[in-house]
Amino acid sequence: MKVKRSERLIDITHYLIEHPHTLIPLTLFSKRYESAKSSISEDLTIVKETFAKRGIGFLETLPGAAGGVKYIPKMKAEDVELFIRDLCEELNYSKRLLPGGYVYLSDMLGDPKWLRRIGRVIASQYMDKQVDSVMTVATKGVPIAQSVAFYLNVPFVIVRRDSKVTEGSTVSINYVSGSSSDRVEKMELSRRSLDMGSKVLIVDDFLKGGGTVNGMISLIEEFNSEVVGATVIAENIFNGERSVKDYTSLIKVDKVNTQDRTIEVSPGNFSIE
Amino acid sequence: MKVKRSERLIDITHYLIEHPHTLIPLTLFSKRYESAKSSISEDLTIVKETFAKRGIGFLETLPGAAGGVKYIPKMKAEDVELFIRDLCEELNYSKRLLPGGYVYLSDMLGDPKWLRRIGRVIASQYMDKQVDSVMTVATKGVPIAQSVAFYLNVPFVIVRRDSKVTEGSTVSINYVSGSSSDRVEKMELSRRSLDMGSKVLIVDDFLKGGGTVNGMISLIEEFNSEVVGATVIAENIFNGERSVKDYTSLIKVDKVNTQDRTIEVSPGNFSIE
Numbered sequence: 001m002k003v004k005r006s007e008r009l010i011d012i013t014h015y016l017i018e019h020p021h022t023l024i025p026l027t028l029f030s031k032r033y034e035s036a037k038s039s040i041s042e043d044l045t046i047v048k049e050t051f052a053k054r055g056i057g058f059l060e061t062l063p064g065a066a067g068g069v070k071y072i073p074k075m076k077a078e079d080v081e082l083f084i085r086d087l088c089e090e091l092n093y094s095k096r097l098l099p100g101g102y103v104y105l106s107d108m109l110g111d112p113k114w115l116r117r118i119g120r121v122i123a124s125q126y127m128d129k130q131v132d133s134v135m136t137v138a139t140k141g142v143p144i145a146q147s148v149a150f151y152l153n154v155p156f157v158i159v160r161r162d163s164k165v166t167e168g169s170t171v172s173i174n175y176v177s178g179s180s181s182d183r184v185e186k187m188e189l190s191r192r193s194l195d196m197g198s199k200v201l202i203v204d205d206f207l208k209g210g211g212t213v214n215g216m217i218s219l220i221e222e223f224n225s226e227v228v229g230a231t232v233i234a235e236n237i238f239n240g241e242r243s244v245k246d247y248t249s250l251i252k253v254d255k256v257n258t259q260d261r262t263i264e265v266s267p268g269n270f271s272i273e
Numbered sequence: 274m275k276v277k278r279s280e281r282l283i284d285i286t287h288y289l290i291e292h293p294h295t296l297i298p299l300t301l302f303s304k305r306y307e308s309a310k311s312s313i314s315e316d317l318t319i320v321k322e323t324f325a326k327r328g329i330g331f332l333e334t335l336p337g338a339a340g341g342v343k344y345i346p347k348m349k350a351e352d353v354e355l356f357i358r359d360l361c362e363e364l365n366y367s368k369r370l371l372p373g374g375y376v377y378l379s380d381m382l383g384d385p386k387w388l389r390r391i392g393r394v395i396a397s398q399y400m401d402k403q404v405d406s407v408m409t410v411a412t413k414g415v416p417i418a419q420s421v422a423f424y425l426n427v428p429f430v431i432v433r434r435d436s437k438v439t440e441g442s443t444v445s446i447n448y449v450s451g452s453s454s455d456r457v458e459k460m461e462l463s464r465r466s467l468d469m470g471s472k473v474l475i476v477d478d479f480l481k482g483g484g485t486v487n488g489m490i491s492l493i494e495e496f497n498s499e500v501v502g503a504t505v506i507a508e509n510i511f512n513g514e515r516s517v518k519d520y521t522s523l524i525k526v527d528k529v530n531t532q533d534r535t536i537e538v539s540p541g542n543f544s545i546e
Contacts (some may be wrong), residue, residue, distance in 0.1 A: 009279055010323040013286040018389065050283040098441055106466055110428045115419070116291065139411045139431065146388070146419050155383045158412065168371055168379075193379055 003033035008043050016071035021153040025068040055079050073151050074127040084267045097261040109143045119147025122231050124272050131228050132198040141204045157193040171222050175215030187215045194223045202230040210244030276306035281316050289344035294426040298341040328352050346424050347400040357540045370534040382416045392420025395504050397545050404501050405471040414477045430466040444495050448488030460488045467496045475503040483517030
């Protein structure tokens with residue numbers, strides 16, 4: 001039995017959202033609903049217009065036999081700005097300062113409501129680029145990497161400071177950690193988790209001196225792979241020259257008040273076209 | 274300007290998927306589309322029928338002034354079975370055996386395609402129960418906890434074996450780890466990350482003797498909170514009595530072949546009504 005348009009629109013919407021960044025041939029839908037390709041094309045036009053109007057994302061349609069439709073969950077620039085403003089509002093003057101100038105973010109990085117938005121915002125910057133893998137360092141970066149990977153629909157890999165027996169063989173590097181350039185630490189990545197020649201997006205929660213991000217860059221080189229970009233939630237106050245120049249940050253910490261444990265933040269250099 | 278039904282159906286579908294387990298008043302939609310509540314009710318009937326037919330989930334409609342609609346992304350029992358069969362197929366006889374009888378799962382636990390399904394399946398078992406928080410132990414459990422938390426739309430908390438400076442004050446317990454009952458380890462949880470009196474769902478990748486899950490149960494008690502259930506991806510072969518009885522597993526490892534590093538798995542005791 002043929003399926004009605006209203007049902008098709010609902011199911012197509014769900015299907016596309018669950019399969020972002022994936023080329024879906026029209027035949028999949030026409031078989032699924034026992035409907036003509038021309039009807040499916042009309043459905044997709046309606047979906048495309050609504051997705052664009054409502055800021056849900058873009059539908060790329062590729063014509064021809066090998067063609068189909070691809071859902072790109074890229075946000076509108078104004079929605080990104082709105083989100084970053086929300087983030088600043090949430091953090092500004094809040095009692096989130098921890099000893100050592102760190103900022104407590106664990107609640108947000110454990111909350112699906114924040115993570116969905118963080119993932120979508122960061123992914124939006126890289127929607128037009130080829131990304132094969134999202135990389136982060138355990139453990140704070142993991143929820144961010146996973147959220148970004150969900151919207152880019154690519155795997156994420158976790159670099160560790162300590163090896164686990166369940167990882168198999170690893171590749172490790174030494175990197176200079178912290179602001180004092182004399183502390184050398186080790187980080188490693190399971191050999192199986194990244195293919196040689198991958199294009200890798202680095203994400204993390206904080207950037208201070210840039211040592212951790214730099215370590216990940218070295219590790220990516222060990223896998224003969226390429227860095228697509230690096231994005232952090234927050235760049236911390238740092239007196240000195242950062243070892244990483246090329247990164248984007250959603251927010252930056254401007255001032256910390258150790259007495260009443262509050263911080264002041266403002267939007268970082270993150271933006272999308 | 275009023276919004277057409279086709280556009281409303283698409284946007285409602287997206288909105289519900291992004292806000293699972295959340296009571297959404299009809300007025301939100303009627304304002305959003307400048308449409309009468311009666312039209313919105315009709316839309317929701319169509320959405321509800323399609324969601325049920327296509328296995329997307331259930332729409333709960335609550336009548337009255339304080340009423341609204343709630344999307345419950347519960348899977349059909351047959352889809353759960355199908356997924357577990359896929360999981361067994363993926364793992365059976367694969368070269369995933371690591372030294373010590375561990376199974377390499379990092380690729381799946383870093384792949385959004387698997388994680389979406391794992392999250393939805395595990396969450397489906399607890400859709401009818403009150404869950405305030407999903408708990409796991411760093412670092413392998415984190416992607417599982419996050420995926421389950423996305424579908425239940427509740428926060429997840431990460432128990433650590435080593436404290437981080439960015440966590441603030443923690444509560445720690447000692448637990449008996451491993452099959453030999455003489456190895457005592459420590460695990461801890463940030464005090465801020467769990468409210469007293471919470472209902473907590475435990476998830477993890479593996480269960481062998483049950484020590485880790487037992488440790489989390491003790492920790493939950495320290496927060497005067499309650500365990501709703503415990504679910505693991507895989508239960509390992511274990512010779513002896515497990516310290517945890519009440520858990521569900523998606524699959525169980527039946528046999529390991531150390532020579533060619535393959536494993537044999539079969540469905541665990543996981544099921545939903």
